[in-house]
Amino acid sequence: MRVHLEAIPEIDRYLANFGTYELKDKTPEYERYLSYVGKVLKVDASMRILEVGTGTGWFPLLCKANGLQCKGLEISPQLVECAMQIGKRNGIVPDIELGNVEDNDIGVEQYDVVIASSVFEHVEHWRSGLAKIYKALKPGGAMFFESTNKFSFAKSGEFHKVPLYGWLPDAARYRLRMATHGKDIMKLGIDFNQFRHSLLRREFKKLGFRKVLDVVDLVDADRLSPLKRSVTLASRTLPPVRSLLLTFVMPATTFVCQK
Numbered sequence: 001m002r003v004h005l006e007a008i009p010e011i012d013r014y015l016a017n018f019g020t021y022e023l024k025d026k027t028p029e030y031e032r033y034l035s036y037v038g039k040v041l042k043v044d045a046s047m048r049i050l051e052v053g054t055g056t057g058w059f060p061l062l063c064k065a066n067g068l069q070c071k072g073l074e075i076s077p078q079l080v081e082c083a084m085q086i087g088k089r090n091g092i093v094p095d096i097e098l099g100n101v102e103d104n105d106i107g108v109e110q111y112d113v114v115i116a117s118s119v120f121e122h123v124e125h126w127r128s129g130l131a132k133i134y135k136a137l138k139p140g141g142a143m144f145f146e147s148t149n150k151f152s153f154a155k156s157g158e159f160h161k162v163p164l165y166g167w168l169p170d171a172a173r174y175r176l177r178m179a180t181h182g183k184d185i186m187k188l189g190i191d192f193n194q195f196r197h198s199l200l201r202r203e204f205k206k207l208g209f210r211k212v213l214d215v216v217d218l219v220d221a222d223r224l225s226p227l228k229r230s231v232t233l234a235s236r237t238l239p240p241v242r243s244l245l246l247t248f249v250m251p252a253t254t255f256v257c258q259k
């Protein structure tokens with residue numbers, strides 16, 4: 001993958017759908033990330049945060065609005081510009097660099113927290129991207145990771161017109177998306193990766209993360225409906241229930257990993 005300066009249809013579609021928003025509407029999602037990271041690390045104003053794949057910029061903008069230091073890395077110049085414009089409307093200048101996590105130097109032991117949400121499905125060489133994040137984290141630092149969940153029965157966030165889209169082999173998904181959206185989807189926007197919890201957990205451990213928590217560990221069960229609460233509590237004690245829940249029910253792979 002590389003930075004494309006020219007317009008890309010998938011980015012135009014993304015901007016048409018998500019390019020206009022009120023920062024306050026993103027607060028629950030912002031708080032969810034920080035509360036999940038908070039399971040291993042209390043985030044405060046002294047810490048350095050990096051978000052990889054900032055999209056329309058709401059996470060670094062909300063960090064700055066709340067006194068946290070967050071730098072962003074984003075591959076699309078149009079999305080960096082969108083974040084700047086939304087920042088301008090809110091009196092905030094976000095610190096977002098144009099670049100590709102596969103190529104950019106993000107340093108060694110620079111960050112306390114890295115956020116990678118809905119981005120690694122789009123990163124072609126995802127293993128090397130993750131290795132760079134691991135290196136860029138300080139010892140004890142934490143990564144919030146959220147991405148696709150291949151065998152989920154939930155509607156796909158990538159392409160919901162075809163049931164069980166994520167189950168398709170990579171080549172079939174790429175062909176389907178090129179036929180629907182044009183060849184440029186392969187420049188940026190394609191889901192190169194449909195992940196599985198077990199694959200990711202293995203990769204995180206291989207990289208050296210000493211703590212790897214999934215959504216069953218992270219979610220606050222007391223805030224769930226009675227049914228979801230019972231299933232979550234059962235998943236915490238019964239590995240086969242956890243495995244079924246994570247594989248087929250959860251719409252995403254969600255992890256917090258501590259170095």
Ligand SMILES: C[S@@+](CC[C@H](N)C(=O)[O-])C[C@H]1O[C@@H](n2cnc3c(N)ncnc32)[C@H](O)[C@@H]1O
Nearest residue numbers: 053054055074075076100101117118119122123
């Ligand atoms: C689906 S959006 C998610 C944006 C944001 N994290 C959110 O949750 O709203 C994925 C973002 O990652 C960016 N992206 C994809 N591949 C990237 C890469 N290799 N390096 C940096 N950013 C990338 C895309 O341009 C896009 O802005």
